[in-house]
Amino acid sequence: xxxxxxxxxxxxxxxxxxxxxxxxxxxxxxxxxxxxxxxxxxxxxxxxxxxxxxxxxxxxxxxxxxxxxxxxxxxxxxxxxxxxxxxxxxxxxxxxxxxxxxxxxxxxxxxxxxxxxxxxxxxxxxxxxxxxxxxxxxxxxxxxxxxxxxxxxxxxxxxxxxxxxxxxxxxxxxxxxxxxxxxxxxxxxxxxxxxxxxxxxxxxxxxxxxxxxxxxxxxxxxxxxxxxxxxxxxxxxxxxxxxxxxxxxxxxxxxxxxxxx
Amino acid sequence: xxxxxxxxxxxxxxxxxxxxxxxxxxxxxxxxxxxxxxxxxxxxxxxxxxxxxxxxxxxxxxxxxxxxxxxxxxxxxxxxxxxxxxxxxxxxxxxxxxxxxxxxxxxxxxxxxxxxxxxxxxxxxxxxxxxxxxxxxxxxxxxxxxxxxxxxxxxxxxxxxxxxxxxxxxxxxxxxxxxxxxxxxxxxxxxxxxxxxxxxxxxxxxxxxxxxxxxxxxxxxxxxxxxxxxxxxxxxxxxxxxxxxxxxxxxxxxxx
Numbered sequence: 001x002x003x004x005x006x007x008x009x010x011x012x013x014x015x016x017x018x019x020x021x022x023x024x025x026x027x028x029x030x031x032x033x034x035x036x037x038x039x040x041x042x043x044x045x046x047x048x049x050x051x052x053x054x055x056x057x058x059x060x061x062x063x064x065x066x067x068x069x070x071x072x073x074x075x076x077x078x079x080x081x082x083x084x085x086x087x088x089x090x091x092x093x094x095x096x097x098x099x100x101x102x103x104x105x106x107x108x109x110x111x112x113x114x115x116x117x118x119x120x121x122x123x124x125x126x127x128x129x130x131x132x133x134x135x136x137x138x139x140x141x142x143x144x145x146x147x148x149x150x151x152x153x154x155x156x157x158x159x160x161x162x163x164x165x166x167x168x169x170x171x172x173x174x175x176x177x178x179x180x181x182x183x184x185x186x187x188x189x190x191x192x193x194x195x196x197x198x199x200x201x202x203x204x205x206x207x208x209x210x211x212x213x214x215x216x217x218x219x220x221x222x223x224x225x226x227x228x229x230x231x232x233x234x235x236x237x238x239x240x241x242x243x244x245x246x247x248x249x250x251x252x253x254x255x256x257x258x259x260x261x
Numbered sequence: 262x263x264x265x266x267x268x269x270x271x272x273x274x275x276x277x278x279x280x281x282x283x284x285x286x287x288x289x290x291x292x293x294x295x296x297x298x299x300x301x302x303x304x305x306x307x308x309x310x311x312x313x314x315x316x317x318x319x320x321x322x323x324x325x326x327x328x329x330x331x332x333x334x335x336x337x338x339x340x341x342x343x344x345x346x347x348x349x350x351x352x353x354x355x356x357x358x359x360x361x362x363x364x365x366x367x368x369x370x371x372x373x374x375x376x377x378x379x380x381x382x383x384x385x386x387x388x389x390x391x392x393x394x395x396x397x398x399x400x401x402x403x404x405x406x407x408x409x410x411x412x413x414x415x416x417x418x419x420x421x422x423x424x425x426x427x428x429x430x431x432x433x434x435x436x437x438x439x440x441x442x443x444x445x446x447x448x449x450x451x452x453x454x455x456x457x458x459x460x461x462x463x464x465x466x467x468x469x470x471x472x473x474x475x476x477x478x479x480x481x482x483x484x485x486x487x488x489x490x491x492x493x494x495x496x497x498x499x500x501x502x503x504x505x506x507x508x509x510x511x512x513x514x515x516x517x
Binding site for chain 1: 356
């Protein structure tokens, strides 16, 4: 009987902690968003974050997209050739990249690179009292640290995904024309004839949402970290794990909303 | 009768089930330097963080210039607290900014100087704490512990605050550098005519930088009086603490 009570108490405690965490995260997100639109603004910090999150993530996102497009073309060929449907490869590559793989893979890569860096930076600032110091210097840390990173993440991800889309399609094109013997003209015609504006736009919408998730989880976990180096490490891990899972979950939700109206 | 610059009554704060502050009463008179002493974990930092608004107390009154900052509207409380300059224990310098931007940070935030004039102002303040102009463009990580403390002090005094808090200002410094920092603190506080509160374990530092002293024990102020009387106090708690005796009323939580 005691065991049962203890088990229920443990479950109850875990549920209460989870609800409290969701509440805390929601308030943090709302506060961050409201600080994004209210002055004072810090354009220099937004630009710096754009460089950190966007520009410096470009190589890893570009390589990921390029190789993904190449692998996709190769795999599609080996699969579709069984059904004499090789002509569909161009459409499969471009639709997969623009609708799904571009935003999701870019999101996961940026989460691992920039999201982790955000959590580590803010976490270190927290445990070394730098965030408290901001408050004593008439500066709201949410406005100074969180809002610019959130805004930069929301702006940077769609730009990265647009570049990833182009490179992913280019990767597929290279494999199809150089290795599989497709005609360049035919491949390009097949690529663009089946591509609609909403395919690209839906990917960019996903990217903006994923950018918000990366910024939010990086800032949230870093901002509330405690306990020295170990706490900063834990915050960094939590930021990457949480944002990766949320990106995948939100990808499903957005696909449902955008394509099954 | 002169109104205290800071008046604290019945201040309480618990974390989880642990009571840290259990009804602190303290008056800080204008223009005086007060040192708060007490063992590790007795709530000294929580006390000053409560005044700064970094920690929200569970109960009590904190008045600055006669206004309760805990009940004042947010904007008013922010304005009252804006007159406080803080020197953090480890400096808490922003490592992403050069020294001069650290020093001028508060001035820029309060729009007291334009960005173009901020560097010159920062160099002037750095000179007041004995640092040369060539330090201005360095990163905080390139400085020694003593220099970092000076930069942190320069940042705290840059906006000429009416109230200054010092959290263990000499921790981690050698005795000579500790004495130099204390001298700078006394000099800055006198020059600005500020009211100051310091928390420290360092009895020599306490005597150098404060006129008044208060001892925090079991969540309350158990003794207060002139700082000069700290080492001659007959109060058993103060006597044990200031002389660093293992035996006495203060029981350390040791696991054996």
